[in-house]
Amino acid sequence: TLVGEDVKLKFNLPFDLRVATELRLYKGLRVEAMFSYAGWSMHKEFAIEPQNVYIDGIPGVGRYYLGPMSINRSMKDVIAFSLGGEYETIPKKLWLRLGWMIETSATPDKTQTVLTPDGLRNYLALGISSRIKDRVRLDFSYAHVFIQDRNVTNSESYQLNPIRPQLAVPVGNGKYKFEADILTAGLETRW
Numbered sequence: 001t002l003v004g005e006d007v008k009l010k011f012n013l014p015f016d017l018r019v020a021t022e023l024r025l026y027k028g029l030r031v032e033a034m035f036s037y038a039g040w041s042m043h044k045e046f047a048i049e050p051q052n053v054y055i056d057g058i059p060g061v062g063r064y065y066l067g068p069m070s071i072n073r074s075m076k077d078v079i080a081f082s083l084g085g086e087y088e089t090i091p092k093k094l095w096l097r098l099g100w101m102i103e104t105s106a107t108p109d110k111t112q113t114v115l116t117p118d119g120l121r122n123y124l125a126l127g128i129s130s131r132i133k134d135r136v137r138l139d140f141s142y143a144h145v146f147i148q149d150r151n152v153t154n155s156e157s158y159q160l161n162p163i164r165p166q167l168a169v170p171v172g173n174g175k176y177k178f179e180a181d182i183l184t185a186g187l188e189t190r191w
Contacts (some may be wrong), residue, residue, distance in 0.1 A: 004053035028088035040106040097127035119148035139186035
């Protein structure tokens, strides 16, 4: 029988520095550029500390307390650059948008896992906004994320084994192929 359910989870999240600018080239056209730096290298591990969690009734053992575990992350800093534009096709009624972003991967091959798949990412997005009344605007956008395929053969991401940690095996090796689609909708009202 598993007794207890509380754990402490410790990890560091990065700082994020962003610098952006917007240019209004002529009436109805805006162009934006952004640079971002995220200090993911400070995120070394997920440390998991069970709080009085144990397996009870093991024949010949009785009670076995679960010990601390960790997930190696050893992440890298991330930089990103984006460029986007908005054009007002019908004054105060209809806007079209287009954008692109590239972002480096925070996860080196050795700590890549299915828990948080990662890779160099390219985003391509388009959107439309329409003001349907003076105080109501609808926004819709679609983005596709192209993510670099990865083939991991040197995994240092190990199976969590709270009973015999020395027997943990690498679980991050393999081929990673993935992509993403993002749909958004928004409603703006003013009063």
